Amino acid sequence: MDGNLDLQTATAEDVVTAAYLDHAAAVRGVAQRMTRDPEAAADVTQEAFLRLFVEIRAGRTPDNVPGWLYRTCSNLIISEARHSTVVRRTAPRLIRLDTPCEPDAEVVQREQDTTVRHALATLPADYRDAVVMAAQGASGPDIARKLGRTDAAARTLLCRARNRLRVEPGLADMFAGAA
Numbered sequence: 001m002d003g004n005l006d007l008q009t010a011t012a013e014d015v016v017t018a019a020y021l022d023h024a025a026a027v028r029g030v031a032q033r034m035t036r037d038p039e040a041a042a043d044v045t046q047e048a049f050l051r052l053f054v055e056i057r058a059g060r061t062p063d064n065v066p067g068w069l070y071r072t073c074s075n076l077i078i079s080e081a082r083h084s085t086v087v088r089r090t091a092p093r094l095i096r097l098d099t100p101c102e103p104d105a106e107v108v109q110r111e112q113d114t115t116v117r118h119a120l121a122t123l124p125a126d127y128r129d130a131v132v133m134a135a136q137g138a139s140g141p142d143i144a145r146k147l148g149r150t151d152a153a154a155r156t157l158l159c160r161a162r163n164r165l166r167v168e169p170g171l172a173d174m175f176a177g178a179a
Contacts (some may be wrong), residue, residue, distance in 0.1 A: 012056040019065050020049055027069050034077045044080075048072045119168040127161035134158055 031041035048069050062068035120128050133143045144154035
């Protein structure tokens with residue numbers, strides 16, 4: 001770092017700016033050699049300088065700023081590699097491919113899908129749009145905005161649409177389990 005900067009009286013912004021000007025290229029080079037990915041190296045470099053800023057703001061200015069930056073950069077890369085290893089190791093457990101799809105369950109699901117499609121086709125377009133958006137996870141205000149209605153009007157419309165579906169032949173059994 002610049003020998004003219006007094007670490008005791010300089011602001012956090014001054015110290016980090018001087019450190020960035022003096023060491024950013026070298027820190028990024030170390031990160032790029034370790035990751036072999038220019039974008040990851042840029043992210044790690046940015047995170048290291050951000051952490052330096054936080055440390056200085058908290059009154060914990062490192063004695064050796066360049067050394068601290070290199071160590072922080074290395075630790076961030078190692079931590080990310082460990083995290084990625086855990087993710088790769090546990091991800092297969094999230095999906096169970098060892099259980100075959102049961103034919104009877106698939107037939108029932110297809111029949112239910114067909115019944116729902118036919119029931120939705122009987123609804124007016126705005127009712128159908130509201131039900132489909134709600135099923136896809138859209139919020140009430142989003143549905144209202146999309147339909148060009150107030151929140152209260154959209155809730156009423158959605159309630160009426162669901163009530164119509166509840167009395168549709170074939171759907172009553174599906175709604176029996178839902179409250």
